[in-house]
Amino acid sequence: MLPEEIHDIAAALGREVVAARTLAGGFSHETCLLTLAEGPPVVARLGGPDPAVEAAVMATARRYAPVPHVLLVLPATGGGRPAMVLEHVPGTLLSHVLAEDGAGLGALGSEVGRVVAGIGAATFDRPGFFSGQNLTVRPERPWSKQLPEMAETCMAATPPSRLAPATREGWVELCAAHAPALVSVDDHARLVHADINPKNLLVTLARDGWRVDAVLDWEFSYVGCPYGDAANMLRFGADYPPAFLDGFRTAFAEHQPDDLPVAEDWAYLGRVLDMFALSDLVTRPVGHPVADQAAEQIRQWVARGVPD
Template identity: 55%
Template sequence: MRTEDGERIAKALGGRLVKATTLAGGYSHETTLLELDDRKVVARFGGGDPAIEAAVMALAPVPVPEVLLVEADAMAIGFVEGTVLSRVLETPPDAVEGLGREVGRVVARIGDVRFGAAGFFAGDGLTVGPQPPWSEQLVPFAEQCMAKTERLDRQERTAWLALCAEHAPALTAIDGEARLVHGDINPKNILVGGGRVTAVLDWEFAYSGCPYGDVANMARFGAGYPPGFLDGFVSGFEEHEPRHPDWQYLGRLLDLFALSDFMTRAPGQEVADQAATIVREWIATGVPRTTRSL
């Protein structure tokens, strides 16, 4: 972030910039803590359309930061007290399964928001344009990604496409779901304090679809979580409402989109490197039927 950008945001909020500290940001944006003379705010630069993200946050039925300012390529949100969940899980509390259950309950509530159709949002009115169902999009999307990747050899690319083609028809069971999906649920995007979720962050990838995808997102690298957390998370999610009998498997199928996309990122990007390991495991063993373990 340029100093003048921080000063501009501070002035727009009626304050004066005292200090700026770069925070851990996402793959597509930069996040900065701005300490003004009267309060702390968080500024986000880059990424998706801030106006869409702000509109999604206004609808979210879970704790989120207050949106203070929206510009063409930036937004400012209120500072929320709490600790990033990823840091908490590094030295997990004794009640880690209970914490997972709390997080699962909160994530389940995101899907309470319903839309008229499934797809990606256009404009701050959150309209969803016509698009093919997910079951028809998976294979063409995976083909596009495999054409770009340097991470997988030819045999692996062919095997991944075959895997996607084999399982894509099962997505017809949830093609009609049109509910709010965060799209990037992971421990780095959740703040907790006192055993409760204080904020769900980074809504730039939100869309209308099936909430099972959020569980699969959280479970993707679940092998690295402390014992009990993921089981608690899944149980908390399940408490919210009845689910499709194969909901965990269907969530894994939705994750085929994200895993395919990760393969297009340059070697050396840590999360994409981890995703490549999962892709190879699934090629060898098939798509897991559960989100509780890989």
């Protein structure tokens, strides 16, 4: 974080910043914990596509899930990057808890599944992507029509060393084969976080059990089918304790909004929706660790001939 960025944020807050420490963050932004001369610390996120829209999404999502308060948004700082300043929420990253493989992870999975399902209770008038701080939703072609085309475009843009030509061709064919299944969810118009994973949830083991303290990083959110969020959480599930996965799956299905009965094949539909994200992820530059994980997932699915 640059000194001029700290200066601009301090001026906007009207409080002196006495220390800044980098936190774990996403690949599209830098996240820092700022200690203030007065009052509790705050979190600054610098960069990202459009923090003003993200802040508006977070304000809406707070009615359905634990989401940090946004304190201010700066369109640009002295360093040229936009900034969002959030309240600091104590808690432990879910990724750290799962790495320890301790007791009670079935209950933790249940709590995470309940919270993720709750995000889908937020409804909009149509599926699509947000435009502007008033959260207008741009109309989109049905996901079932978009998937084959996106897969082909992304495979052409993937670094040559990441996926073999035969795998790329197989992935495009696999996406085209399963895209028609999305017809059943093309008209879902629910809030989708679109980056639900253990690095974006803060949790605490309280006296009465596990609690999700905050759902972080809403920059990729859109309006569509909530099954995609479940698939996002389960994408690299082979790395997570089985008890957590079982608890998550059961609770996500049980806590779907009352006006959205869960489809019997919700897990499969979620995986098909996740083909969008996997296709996009592998276009990242060489050395991107999550992109390499996504490439391995694609190889496995192509080898088996199913998104499983």
